[in-house]
């Protein structure tokens with residue numbers, strides 16, 4: 406089968422389209438023939454080595470497809486079932502072997518396989534951020550950075566579902582329009598305007614209850630300035646680079662702020678939580694209450710272009726690969 410291997414860390418050019426052996430499922434595992442794989446920013450961090458993995462490895466950790474073989478002891482899945490997953494390495498490939506307990510069944514007549522692949526990682530992220538890391542209460546105001554991105558568009562929709570007043574940021578007017586379409590009440594063009602000043606103006610000087618920051622280096626410090634007393638800073642990414650070490654005293658001086666740096670794996674730590682988040686998303690999609698924007702579809706062999714576009718801030722919504 407074909408797979409995208411990383412033999413050494415580096416730029417998009419290190420993504421190597423290779424023949425590898427079809428893996429066999431061991432006890433408790435299943436092999437899935439992938440209909441689509443998701444591209445995520447974490448794939449960039451793993452490709453460059455910012456998040457180190459031992460090379461060589463097959464990149465990608467999200468996808469959806471059909472079960473084609475099951476290992477010993479797997480009872481809850483059968484050949485032919487449609488399943489989706491996130492957080493299992495090796496998804497930039499035609500087939501993947503995954504622990505059965507990480508596979509979430511979906512009804513392919515209600516949710517297309519591409520959409521299932523597109524929503525697992527970014528959708529469950531938006532779910533845990535809005536429901537658990539900082540569980541939004543009706544009437545609260547939140548700031549969502551990169552609101553037209555993959556996670557961003559889903560964040561806008563889920564934050565609205567929970568009753569928030571949503572201020573987004575985006576890098577262009579076209580992106581701002583998409584964020585508004587996803588429910589953002591206001592969108593600040595943070596490449597042209599000072600988002601801290603604008604956020605204060607939009608909140609009559611009060612600031613927001615929570616900043617959801619995936620951009621990191623270029624937005625973090627100012628984000629602390631737009632939080633109201635005892636506000637929450639949820640830093641969940643580093644699209645512009647990592648945030649340098651912080652002095653805890655700053656959180657005291659700026660109003661007894663809360664800070665967390667969460668990750669999806671810790672919010673889908675058991676099967677019950679994984680199914681709750683994923684099946685909630687599939688239900689909302691089936692009811693037309695959640696829209697998943699696939700902003701780019703690439704052949705598996707063209708994954709280098711997908712990475713260039715994602716890193717180059719050229720993309721909106723989700724990028725997927727078709728084997």
Ligand code: NDP
Nearest residue numbers: 446551554555556575576619641642643644645668669718
């Ligand atoms: P996005 O689709 O959001 O793409 C990144 C966006 O970040 C760009 O489109 C751009 O939007 C913005 N951005 C701002 N500055 C830069 C920069 N210097 N270089 C590149 N992009 C920049 O990606 P994803 O939705 O896949 O991921 C969003 C973030 O969320 C990532 O940082 C990712 O690591 C993180 N994440 C964290 C998870 C967790 O559990 N902790 C899980 C999933 C994702 P614009 O032009 O509008 O500024």
